[in-house]
Amino acid sequence: MLKGIGVSKGYGIGRVVIATESDISYVSAENCDPAVERERFNKALEIFFDKNTKLAQKVTETVGEKEGEIITGHIVMMQDPYMRSEIEKSIDEGHCAEAAFEGVCNTFIDMFSSVDDEFTKQRAVDVKDIKTEILGILTGTETVDLSKLKKGTVVVAKELTPSMTACIDKDNVVGIITEIGSKTSHAAILARAMEIPAVLSVANATEELKSDEVVIVNGMTGEIIPNPTNEESALYLQKRLEYISEREALSRFVGLPTCTEDGIKVDLFGNIGTPEDAEKICEYDGEGIGLFRTEFLFMDRDSAPNENEQFEAYKKALLVMKGKQVIIRTLDIGGDKDIPYMGLKKEENPFLGFRAVRYCLKNTDLFCTQLRALIRASHYGNLSVMIPLVTGIEELREVKKLMKKIMQELDKEDIPYDKNIKVGVMIETPAAAIIADILAKEADFFSIGTNDLTGYTLAVDRGNANVAYLYSTFAPSVLRSIKNIIAEAKKAHIPVGMCGEAAADPMMIPLLISFGLDEFSVSATSILATRREISRWTKNKADEIAERIMSLDTEHHIVAELEKLTAN
Amino acid sequence: MVSKKLTVTNSQGFHMRPAMTFANAMGKYPCEISIKFNGSETNGKSIMNIIAACIKCGAEIEIVCDGEKEQEALNEAVKMIESGFGE
Known part of the structure; x- marks a missing residue:
């Protein structure tokens, strides 16, 4: 077996054609x-x-x-x-x-x-x-012509140039393998657009693979299996068919509203890390952005981005989303996310330390630059600000105070912004979950961050192999916490979303529908599958499941029961 | 000779499309056009040189036009950059 980087999803099985350089x-x-x-x-x-x-x-x-x-x-x-x-x-x-x-x-x-x-x-x-x-x-040399290949061809090359890839007939080519290339190379972009499974960066592929031999291309894992056994061939042929029919089934959900079988409408948003990702959310028919992580703007550079640079990035995401809600999370730095120029010291317990809103409120110059950029950008669409790692209402108040001051400055300078900009809290600490009722009085919305909420609630470091088995969002403690957060938001009549991967988990979805979650925010590629999952449930059926699940006393029982109850 | 200093504000900087737009527009003018950035001077009509200059969002640059129709060229260049290339 050979291994490379899977850059275009799907499974391909076919005969090798080596595109030698002319x-x-x-x-x-x-x-x-x-x-x-x-x-x-x-x-x-x-x-x-x-x-x-x-x-x-x-x-x-x-x-x-x-x-x-x-x-x-x-x-x-x-x-x-x-x-x-x-x-x-x-x-x-x-x-x-x-x-x-x-x-x-x-x-x-x-x-x-x-x-x-x-x-x-x-x-x-x-x-x-x-x-x-x-x-x-x-x-006068004949260059490689990839436009006239037989059906079921896997193209193998040292490097696929953009013009070579563009010539490929997607009906005849079932896979692409190259020795050179990465996720961002043109060949990868074109392969994804043509929906051809592709694995790049496979060492010595043009020598290891022989012309005309059968090969399996696994675009998910980056694995290449030359000369597969009959069993392997049958298995991957099956996977290929399933993948293609799944993709087609999901494409039927493009353009449909997101609602339960009995017509309860919820919002289905996407999570992004760069303004460019917003385009991907639109491509997959997301109805907004539930989490825009702003850390990327600050990474891989020597100093913090200035106000204008940030303003342009936020504005761009807003313009792409054309008036749909975009929830932007303020800088969530520290913990495991270090940025050298920020001068964060090594801490004994970084996850319990100087991070996220705590860091921002101590470094107000940096924070106000971000807030000002956000507020200015709010003029160009529907922007909401979300504060990470809140543990007490003072933090929310302090951020709001800073924002008010910035708004007054902008008024003086005659710079337009959205005066009704919403400020919400990311609920990801047990403290915030327990005082959800207090926070709900002054927050415009909640968004539950399940990854950290699970880790902090269970006091488990997911990266520690000795205790990782304890990490589960289905633990009764975490589920109760989620239920409580949603209930408190409902009482205060503020919207509540979830921006962790749990929002896309088919076993979690009926529980969230029953609890009354308003907004599901998932990765771009999970949007359509989540819409389909949501459409499978009625409120009654979801309530039945939730009632049964919340009566169980261990994570083990909960997962076993949910597997049964949510199976097709 | 006329010139103007300004900051690149569109998020992608002089990426492929902005560089294409800029070089094409500048190509219409008879005068010489250059972009001063980071201590070096780049031919503003050449997409290849613009790409090599690697001008990102936030970059402080100076546009210099020299020759026939220099003011018109400068005006158009500044307008393009300030509008963020319609990004």
Whole structure:
């Protein structure tokens, strides 16, 4: 078995076709006639533009607009007047078209690769791709044509260039394996858009796998099984069919409202980490954002992002969501999430220490910059602020006080913002759960964070193998806590959501419906499955299950019973 | 020669699409256009050089236009950047 990174989900089983790189070597000639070489180069460019304009159009139509733009990007790069003039300069010095062109390409490949930035590095792949293609045209070499493969082909290559991937006919290719590539490379993006299972970064794949042999591609785990046994083949064929039919079944839930079988409407939101993720939530038909973690903005850099940078990021998510609610959590740093420049000291008990709102209220400059960016962004959509790790009402009051001060400043500066911006509390500590009634009087909404709530309630570190068995959101203590939080929110007439993965758990869903949860916030890929789960239950049936479950006294019994009660 | 200092505010900075839009728009002007950033100067009509400059959100840059129609070019450049490339 070989192993790589699964970058596009699904299971594929088929015969290997190795896409070898075509030989584009040439004999570099000196003292060429510049007029002849210029003419050759311009002809090659013409062919390149013609082919890629058509390809971009095809990809836009069959795969998607964004994917088509990858190819358009290649065209624009080759239209660069500076690049053209550099190539012409080199030709005028007597170099042949191939050498002049390759030399300039290599300069840019080196330049892009040396920048410490993933986006810029990826552009080096684009230039390499363009280079291979145009050198192919100049030298008259046939480049790999992936558009005419037999049905049931698994394409194996060292590296799939965007233009190669774009040529792939998704009806004939059941899997993609490459030696080079990551989740963010173009090949991965295109594979996902075409729904072809793909595993990249498989060492020596082009040597280990032989042409025409049968191979299984597991896009979930990144596993590659060459020459599978009959049993393995049968198993994965079955998995493939199940996966495809599941995907189709879920696609029927796109555009439907989220409600129980008897018509009780709930909100189904998504969790995100970057403003770009908001697009993914829309793609999966999420009705809002229940948790926007803002930590990413602060990570992988040397200093905190300034107000404008944050403002733009929040605004972007709001604009993508077009007026739907977006709940943004203020900086949740500390615990296991360290940011070097924040100067957090090593603590004996980081999870009980200086983190989240505690850190923010002690570092008000940093916190107010974030709050100001949030409040300014509220003008562009439906923004709510959520405070993490609250343990007492003072914390909520203090945050509100800071926000009020910022709003007064903005009024003076005539900067618009939403005056009714909602401020809610993330309920993730036993303290907050126990005083939910107190918090509900002043919070605009609750959102239950099940991961930390479970850990803190049970006093269990999930990462400690000796006690991890105790960690379960189905423990009677945690379930009672969740029930209590929701009940207190209802009493105070404020909405209550859940933004932990438990909200997507089919065994948890009937309990949450019975308790009266208003909003389920799950990862993008869980949205449709959660909508389907919710639609399976009536309030009565959910109440019956909840009553039975809440009468049980151990986690073990609860899980066993729920498995039975929620089975199809 | 005219110039203006400003801050890049759109979240993606000079990513592919903004770089494309910018270089294409600047290509229409006869004057020379450059972006000063981080102590170096980048040809504002060249998408390749713009990508290599790796200009991110929050970057302090200066647009310099020199030659025929320099003011018009500068105005359009500033407008594009300040509007966040319509992001």
